[in-house]
Amino acid sequence: MENDRQDKAQAFYDDYWPKNVPDYKKTREHVFEIVPTRKYKKAFDGGCGTGVNSLALAEIAENVVAFDLSSASLKTAADLAAKLELKNIKFVQGSLLSIPQEDSSFDLVYSWGVIHHTVDPVKSFHELVRILEPGGCLVLAVYLQTRLTFIHEITRKICLKMPRLIKSSFIKSLAVFIRSIEKVKKLNVVRDDNPYIESKIEDWFFVPEKHYFTIDAMEKLYGGNGLTFELLCEKTGRFKSTSNFIVRGIKNTN
Template sequence: MSQLDVKTAEFYDQFWPKSVPVLDKTREYVAMTVSEAHVGRALDAGCGHGICSVALSERADQVVGVDVSSECIQTARKQAEHFGRKNISFERQDLQNLSLPDTSFDLVWCWGVAMMAPDPMKVIHNLMRVTKPGGVIYLGLYLKTWLTPFHELTRHFCRTFMNGPRRKKFVCDFFTALTHVHGTLVGRQTNLRTDNISIQAQVEDWYYPPYKTFYSIEEIVELFRRNGFEANCIQDRVGRIKSATIFVVKAVRNA
């Protein structure tokens, strides 16, 4: 791995093993998002904790989970074993240099992962490459808004000056409190993503990863269409706050 990839691996080596989501809620979200009731082979690209791999294994004959983090791979294997899923295999690979065969998957799931790589476009093109004709990609990416530069400035400050354990806890607790205040002001629940273990975990995942890239829905849909896919945005606001959210594109490869 290059040095850039090592930084990402090191962050998620410590993050996902302590932040494994709840299977029932993850299963509900996957069922709401994925319209295919049954597929042959599925790829969980950036499997992290492995819970999405477990959920996908209930509708796929075989699931391959790939992640750059060795600790994530170990965590994912434990989750598959815990839930008795025998049809999942895990590999430590860099999605930027994915070595899986061309056109080998009926379904590719890459939720909140590609934009965390140093070169997300390499990741997305690899996802397209391994998708079979008629196969489908579900891609979740951070949405670019007018507040994105402010988020990135805050993230730079946190990573540079607030990166020790005690300072990081202060940052996570502070933004968690702000999230609750925001929910009270707008009159809605603050934890819309109930598959996450805690708001603090999502704050850490928002401000502390080494790389993060934001996109517009239009540019990603057009990217897929230029590469032989029919693509549409199926979810335009997945996060708790509109300025800090993920959109999901479904792209079907032309046969």
């Protein structure tokens, strides 16, 4: 059952990420805002997608492991790294539920918006902590649980059952609606760093796996696993119900 769910997630991202490559310049700026600025020996990008975060991490780490479930995403990431002539990134395919890396082997572990899309996000969290060395930094972005979460989940479960043609029409119609609201009310739903609202709709409602955390629950996870806790941003978007929150912490050296 777990393997079947993981296969569905892999198939989704094999299709999704290669056609939705984030803007590297803006991603780079964002990474440097949330990762403590120093030189790292070895960084791990857990769920790297198309690798734009990995490219940024390669500037501040001697070596980077770009890790993802999707082979298509990794190919896109490797192609981007080759264009920039970056030689210090290793691309590895696998699941965050069982990371093929030694304990305490990275001084920076970064995972943007990924563990909440795994079959077992807490297990994925534990794996990220396991490979982080004492004194190392763990940076995560995860979906925020709000009073509207149940509405999003009902909508997502309905959307997952849509035939392909209906799915396409739904995405286009909702995108038109959101753009009309943004134009009239200036809600800034379609942000400059992601003008392709269709891709956001697909990520909101058509992902096979989606889990949510409260900030308190994440703080307990960090503290219970020997990490400090710092809330960097409580919502990354206009609305909390469709946002990640960003946290980081340092692993105890005791």
